[in-house]
Amino acid sequence: MRNLLGLIASVAIASAALDAQAPAKPTAPAAGQPAAPSAAPATPPDTFVYQADGRRDPFVNLLGTGAEPKAPARRADGPAGFLVGEIAVRGVMQSRDALVAMISGPDNKTYVVHQGDRLMDGTIKSITTEGLVVVQRVNDPLSTTVKQREVHKLLRSLEDGK
DSSP states (O other), X not given: OHHXXXXXXXXXXXXXXXXXXXXOOOOOXXXXXXXXXXXXXXXXXXXXXXXXXXXXXXXXXXXOOOOSOOOOSSOOSGGGGOOGGGOEEEEEEEETTEEEEEEXXXXXXXXXXXXXXXXXXXXXXXXOSSEEXXXXXXXXXXXXXXXXXXXXXXXXXXXXXX
């Protein structure tokens, strides 16, 4: 008997708790009264902005391509602060016993470089009458064998003709 009374009491308490949590049913408007606007669900924004909050972005490739070296906080002045892809050969001149080249950098200034001069990611191997040959250091984590490559930077007039 005592178990039966305990069971009936717990069922009554549970049903009262469920009734308290149930949402109220909307009542139909009376005749002649306008219907109240229903609460429509909020539409999501058109663009989504990822909030990092100290976490990494899950859509950024962890390996990276390694094609470009990470730039230091401050670049060196002159050609030593230029990447190979940023320079253009403007001219080649004969100077005493060697050829020198005139290059323009991203700052739109012209610089004179010699064989053996350093760039940010390479060294000028040779200067020919057609342009420069630069040995570029390659920082590619996916390639274990190739650490440098030769890049031929031709005169702008020769590049335009190709």
